[in-house]
Every structure is written in structure tokens, then in C-alpha cells.
Amino acid sequence: MSGFSDLAPLFDPRSVVLVGASERAASVGGRTLANILDHSDFRGTLHLVNASRPEIRGLPCHRRVADLPSAPELAIIAVPAAGVMEALRECAALGVRICVILTSGFGETGEEGRAVEAEMKVLAQSTGMRLYGPNCPGVTNINKRLGFTFSPAFKDDLRPGPIGLATQGGGLGRNLIQSVERGAGFALWCSTGNEVDLQVADFIHYMAGAPDVRVIGTILEGIKDGPRFLAAARAAAEAGKPVVALKVGRSEYGMKAAASHTASLTGSAEVNSAAFRQLGIIEVDDVDELVDVASLLARGRPPRGARVAVFGSSGGACALAADMVGQAGLVLAEFAPETTVLLAEKLPSYAALGNPVDTTTVTLTNPAVIEETLAAVANDPAVSLVMLPMPLDYGPVSQVVAERMAAAQLRSPIPLVPVWMSERTGAAYRHFAGAGMVPIRSLRNAAKAFRRFIDRGAWEAGRMPEGLGAGVPEGPTRTLSEAEGKAMLRGAGLAVPDGAVVRSEAEAVALAPRLGFPVAVKVASADILHKSDVGGVVLGLRTAEEAGAAVGAVIKAARAHQPAARIDGALVERMAPPGGQEILLSVSRDPVLGHVMTCGLGGVHVELLRDVTRRLLPVDAAEAGRMLRELRGFPLLEGLRGAAACDVEALCAAMAAVSALVEARPGEIEEIEINPLRVGARGEGAWVLDAVVTLRG
Numbered sequence: 001m002s003g004f005s006d007l008a009p010l011f012d013p014r015s016v017v018l019v020g021a022s023e024r025a026a027s028v029g030g031r032t033l034a035n036i037l038d039h040s041d042f043r044g045t046l047h048l049v050n051a052s053r054p055e056i057r058g059l060p061c062h063r064r065v066a067d068l069p070s071a072p073e074l075a076i077i078a079v080p081a082a083g084v085m086e087a088l089r090e091c092a093a094l095g096v097r098i099c100v101i102l103t104s105g106f107g108e109t110g111e112e113g114r115a116v117e118a119e120m121k122v123l124a125q126s127t128g129m130r131l132y133g134p135n136c137p138g139v140t141n142i143n144k145r146l147g148f149t150f151s152p153a154f155k156d157d158l159r160p161g162p163i164g165l166a167t168q169g170g171g172l173g174r175n176l177i178q179s180v181e182r183g184a185g186f187a188l189w190c191s192t193g194n195e196v197d198l199q200v201a202d203f204i205h206y207m208a209g210a211p212d213v214r215v216i217g218t219i220l221e222g223i224k225d226g227p228r229f230l231a232a233a234r235a236a237a238e239a240g241k242p243v244v245a246l247k248v249g250r251s252e253y254g255m256k257a258a259a260s261h262t263a264s265l266t267g268s269a270e271v272n273s274a275a276f277r278q279l280g281i282i283e284v285d286d287v288d289e290l291v292d293v294a295s296l297l298a299r300g301r302p303p304r305g306a307r308v309a310v311f312g313s314s315g316g317a318c319a320l321a322a323d324m325v326g327q328a329g330l331v332l333a334e335f336a337p338e339t340t341v342l343l344a345e346k347l348p349s350y351a352a353l354g355n356p357v358d359t360t361t362v363t364l365t366n367p368a369v370i371e372e373t374l375a376a377v378a379n380d381p382a383v384s385l386v387m388l389p390m391p392l393d394y395g396p397v398s399q400v401v402a403e404r405m406a407a408a409q410l411r412s413p414i415p416l417v418p419v420w421m422s423e424r425t426g427a428a429y430r431h432f433a434g435a436g437m438v439p440i441r442s443l444r445n446a447a448k449a450f451r452r453f454i455d456r457g458a459w460e461a462g463r464m465p466e467g468l469g470a471g472v473p474e475g476p477t478r479t480l481s482e483a484e485g486k487a488m489l490r491g492a493g494l495a496v497p498d499g500a501v502v503r504s505e506a507e508a509v510a511l512a513p514r515l516g517f518p519v520a521v522k523v524a525s526a527d528i529l530h531k532s533d534v535g536g537v538v539l540g541l542r543t544a545e546e547a548g549a550a551v552g553a554v555i556k557a558a559r560a561h562q563p564a565a566r567i568d569g570a571l572v573e574r575m576a577p578p579g580g581q582e583i584l585l586s587v588s589r590d591p592v593l594g595h596v597m598t599c600g601l602g603g604v605h606v607e608l609l610r611d612v613t614r615r616l617l618p619v620d621a622a623e624a625g626r627m628l629r630e631l632r633g634f635p636l637l638e639g640l641r642g643a644a645a646c647d648v649e650a651l652c653a654a655m656a657a658v659s660a661l662v663e664a665r666p667g668e669i670e671e672i673e674i675n676p677l678r679v680g681a682r683g684e685g686a687w688v689l690d691a692v693v694t695l696r697g
Helices: 028-038 081-094 111-127 170-182 200-209 226-238 252-262 269-279 287-299 315-327 337-346 368-378 396-410 427-434 443-460 482-491 505-515 544-561 621-629 634-638 648-664
Strands: 015-019 045-049 059-062 074-077 098-101 130-132 138-141 146-149 160-167 186-191 215-220 243-247 282-284 308-312 385-390 416-420 477-479 499-502 519-524 537-541 569-574 581-590 594-601 612-616 669-679 686-688 691-696
Touching: 015 028, 015 081, 028 045, 028 146, 074 081, 081 098, 081 111, 111 130, 160 170, 160 200, 160 287, 170 186, 170 215, 170 287, 170 427, 186 200, 200 215, 200 226, 215 287, 226 243, 226 269, 243 269, 243 287, 269 282, 269 594, 269 612, 282 287, 282 443, 287 443, 308 315, 308 368, 315 385, 315 443, 337 368, 368 385, 368 396, 385 443, 396 416, 396 427, 416 427, 416 443, 482 499, 482 519, 482 648, 482 669, 482 686, 482 691, 499 505, 505 519, 505 544, 505 569, 519 544, 537 544, 544 569, 581 648, 594 621, 594 648, 612 621, 621 634, 621 648, 634 648, 648 669, 648 686
Parallel strands: 015 045, 015 074, 045 059, 074 098, 098 130, 160 186, 160 215, 215 243, 243 282, 308 385, 385 416
Antiparallel strands: 138 146, 138 186, 477 691, 499 569, 519 537, 519 569, 581 594, 581 669, 594 612, 669 686, 669 691
């Protein structure tokens, strides 16, 4: 994988050429020029290219890029699609470092457009000139007030701040930016368009190193280069910058829409979500939640074991807020004695002084008390976040309360979060927004954002996994027989029952006593994956004669059901100890993100309840333990209601061994499915009872 380029010339260039500058105000070239000249604070050199006009707005125009006296750092391409390739070739010949292609009409239109994009990609690879787009709205650096974009909304969306945005899709990106109306502040925004060269990953990587970005928000429809995305997410994690992601395409409908929109792989929703959790990426469900969570993280860092306080003047709203806190699995803080003493001194005798704090009518009679009591709650050592339910707008009264709450925020190091529940927004709402307190619009959403915030703190206290992701190799695949697959797993250190493939009943009669009873007999064929479905499995055989007869029976049944299958004979194995739990353990190759381990309790837990957990490789024994504890059925492994506890340590070791096997041969191993892996009681180990191994090449 190639390294990431320096994108500083894209966000803060010293010189720019606008190719396709126009006097027509409503054109792409005209709007882009107006944003640069009228609404940006660009202090570098601006060149204009227009084939038919000698000047525009008093600035001289060159007929073509090749006529420029020197190479600008950044080119903005706003000519019609038919002229884009010529402009790009001239930019490359001149030595331009980055081109922003605003023009549409390429890969999103069909095969002809994709062919032109392929030319663009070759040009970028052969010259080193980076391409952003095509079919993108441009780039916005709000903190430096630079808008190399045709968006007519640029001039209205200029509240600076610490959140960087990298989105696939301009409309949703602008939707995020316009949450400046409730106080969110943004540093940078890129909407990547068709991603012929630069991808969302490149911008996440840049923002990971940008000093004015503290939190990164992203909207993803697809990930074209999994290892590159993982490397960018790792860079953000190592820089201590949370990434908040909204992944489009988590249902069949969404996947189809995303594919038609971006022509990129959406990947498996379950695998994406597992990878996000592993990398500390906070996955959210909608755009408002992305703003809620990103803004909260921009205002403070989540401590481990965070506790919540609720502070308001409506008893009903406070009770409902507490309910939402509890339903989200959060914990209300217990105040220190000195906090309770101060609240008792300042608030009416009928106020509720615990947590939640209900100040009652003091907001009407003496709103100045709000600041002092709220500051006391916010500075209590047990409190990490404060929720401020605001169920209604009392006009000027609410404005005074908002002012006092904002003053309390200045006296506190933790986020105080107003929850504006009324459909009527007025001066109080605007004051919260102006103070950067970013009101959340429902108690449910606030509790959800608090949950994400606190979970991030728990993740930061853990560890960052190493070496995630791998490319997809070429070549056909082949499936090993059960005996071959088990031999590979035995060689990797997993416990496999003793056994061998026999080709006749007589061989089975001779082998079975040496293995020890009871034994199992299974048809041996790489062409038959589900042996029990064709009558190819017989269990619990206790004599040599039974074993011999079973060999003939399973081979006959398999041939009857699948006459074309290649049959090597039958696998005769010593059966594992009875009892314990059956586990599904598999590793498969995701086409975007590489090898993924899936683990779950077998039987109904997998088939009906879909109780599984996933990780990108590598998985060591400690990470395996964390995976198992995510399963709803994990108490069954611990020994539920007096049952014997299972050998979880052996199970974790088996999971780590499978991971190590795949890590050692990543290009060769396509998939391993062990179903079941029988985990005995503590000390009895974990045994591979059935396995399918698929190799590539």
C-alpha cells in the first residue's frame, strides 16, 4: 500500500488556478470564483483560465493551463466533462500538485464515464499529481475561511471549530455543516465524489495530523481500499482523535442505493461494524446523532467509568431524563456531601437535591441561583457529564436560564449538555448555540450520545490492535477434505480427535479398536460440505463391527445423494468427551477489510438468535476473551445455574491459534469454518469436531 500524500496544498494553498472561471454567476465556475474572491480569506496567488475571455472581474485570464507562467499548487477544474482530461494533462505537465475536479458526468453516468475515470487514475499514478473528485463540491477550510467550492451555502456556514468532516456525498455533508445553527463548529470539510484517486481514508489521515482538528466525522457509502482505510483509522486512533462514522448501506435497500450512488463496495455491514468497534470508530445511526456525538467529544474527553448528572426545573422532564439514562445502561452519579450541602443552602426546601436535581420554580423567582448550583454539580468529583432537560420555552425567562447555564459551563471542565425538547426555538436556544453547547433535540438522543461518549472512554482505556487488514489475492479456491483440514488445524496446535481415513469396512474394523470407543464415521469428500444432510455421518459407534458397517453405509448414502462427488472413503475418529458447549468458530476473507474471525455459541444461538461476535485479525487470547464476553450466551460458558464451567481458557487459546495460522498464510487461506468446536468442562480442552478449510491458489 502506498503512503499518504501531504494534502496541505489542498487545504491551504499558496497558489491556485481556477480552470473554467466564469462571469456567469449561476455557473459552477462563476460560483466558485465568487466564493474565492468574495467569501474567502485567500491571500495567495489566483490564476484564472478561460478560453474565450481576456479577463474576469478585473483579473487576467489565460486561454489554457499550459500558458500559466508557473505551476500553482492547486488546480480547481470547473470546465465541462469533455474538456477535463485535457486540463488535467496540462496541469500534470506543468507540475500542479493537486487537482480538485468539480465537474460531473463521469463514473456516475455509466461505462463511458468510467473509462474516462480510468484515464484519470492512470494519469495520477504515472505523474504523482493527486486528484480529488470528480463529481465533488470542492473543499472547505472553515478555520482558515477558504472555500474552493461552488456551493452557494459556503458563505452561510462559517462557524469555525474542532470537527473535521470527510464524507461520501455532498448533500449529507452540507447537512452536517449546517448544524452550525445549534452551535457545532467545523474545521474542514471534504466530500470525495467519485474517489478516482483520493479517498475518504486520505482525508481522515490528513485530519489525524491536523492540529486544528480534535474529532473526525465521516459518512461512508463504501470503502474502496480496506487496508488504506484501516491505516487512516489507526492514525486517528494513535493521535487520540475519535472518528464518528455513519455507514450507509447497512440494509439491502441501503446497499443497493449506495452502490448506485458511489459505485463502490459497501462491504458486509456486520464486518464493517465489527472493524469500527475494534478501531475505536464510533458508529452512529443517523446524521443528527453524528453531530451530537462529535460535538460532545469535541467539548471534552471521556473518562473511564463516567457518571451522569441530570439538572433541570421540570420534575417530569428530570424523571424522564433519568429513565433514559437508565435505559441506556448509564449510571447516575452520587454527589459528594459538600455538593448536597450547597444545593440545600441555595435551592428551595421543596426542591429535589439528589440526582436528578429538580430546582423547581427557582428558575422563575431567582434564576441567578442556577449558575451557582449547576456549577457545583458540574464540579462534583463523581460527575462526568451533565444533562440539562429543557422541556419548554418561557421566552425571556428561558433566555436568562440559558445565560446562567452557559456561565456555569465556563466554570466547569466537563460538558453541560442542554436537551431542547420544545418545537419552539427562541433566544434561549440561540444562546446555547452561540455558547457552543450544541443543544440535543430529545432526551433519547442525548442518552444515546452519552452512551457513545462513555463507551469511547472505555475503548481508550483498552489497547489498539496491531496489523489489521489484508489485500485480496488472485486465483481460484479449493476446499480441503475434512481430514486434510483437520490435519492443518492439528499442526497449528488445535486439539483434534485421533482418526484416519479408511477405504473399506475391513480397514475400519482394524482401526476403530486402536482409536478407542466410541467412534464417529463420516464420509470423506471435499465435494460434500454438509455431510449429515446426505446421511454421511454416524456417531456413537461402540464396536469394530458397528464401525465397519457404518463406513459402508455412509459411502453408499453419499453416492446416492451426490453421484458426481469425489469420495475418498470415510473418516473414522475417536469421539470427544460428552458434555460442554458447541462453538462456531470461523475466519473468512472480507473483500474490503481482509480476514475476519466470527465466533458464537452453536446451535440455536447462531441459527436463530444470531448471537455472534466478530474481529478483524489478529486475535490473541486476550482479545478472544473480550469477544466471548460480548456474546449474550456467554453465561452458558461460565456455568449457568450450577452447570460446570467450560474451559474458556482452552477456547481462547484455540481462537488465537486459528488466528495465528491465518496470519502466517494470509494469501493462501481463504476460509476456515470449525463447526462445532466442542468446549469441555474446565481442564478438558476444546476439540475440533468438524472443519472446512478453503485455500486460494
